[in-house]
Structures are given as structure tokens and as C-alpha cells.
Amino acid sequence: MTAYSTNVHNKYKAPHGDSRIDPRRLESLERENMVLRGEVRKHMNIAQRAYDQKSKIVQILFDNKESIPEGLYVELMNSLV
Helix, strand or coil, rough: CCCCCCCCHHHHCCCCCCCCCHHHHHHHHHHHHHHHHHHHHHHHHHHHHHHHHHHHHHHHHHHHHHHHHHHHHHHHHHHCC
């Protein structure tokens, strides 16, 4: 059985030349991976909602183009790009 270092700077690091991962470190990495995947999903949902909102705003501006002054319309549309 391999003895893993408990040195604070090399926590759970295997001895030099041993490519195995300490099971405690592996569990920690798996938990961290799960948390990060959740964060990615959350940010993807936020980005999708922002895109949907932006699309709605563009559609409203386009539908009301005749009642919006030309310069303001162009400025608003450019700001949404």
C-alpha cells in the first residue's frame, strides 16, 4: 500500500513516480467537478435567457420602427448588437 504525503503543501500527493490518484483526492475532484458542471449549466441558462430577452427587445423595436425617431432607432439597435 502506498503511503501518501500529508505535507500541507503536497496534500494527498503520491510519491514521485507513482501516477495513481489518492482516493480522497479523487472524491474531492469529483465533487468539485459536479459543482462546476452545475455552475456552467446555471451560466448557460442565464445566457439563454439574456439572448431570449434581447430577441424580444429587437422584435419590439422592429415592430415599432415607424414611431421611433430614426437616430434613436439606429442607436438602440446598434446597442443590442
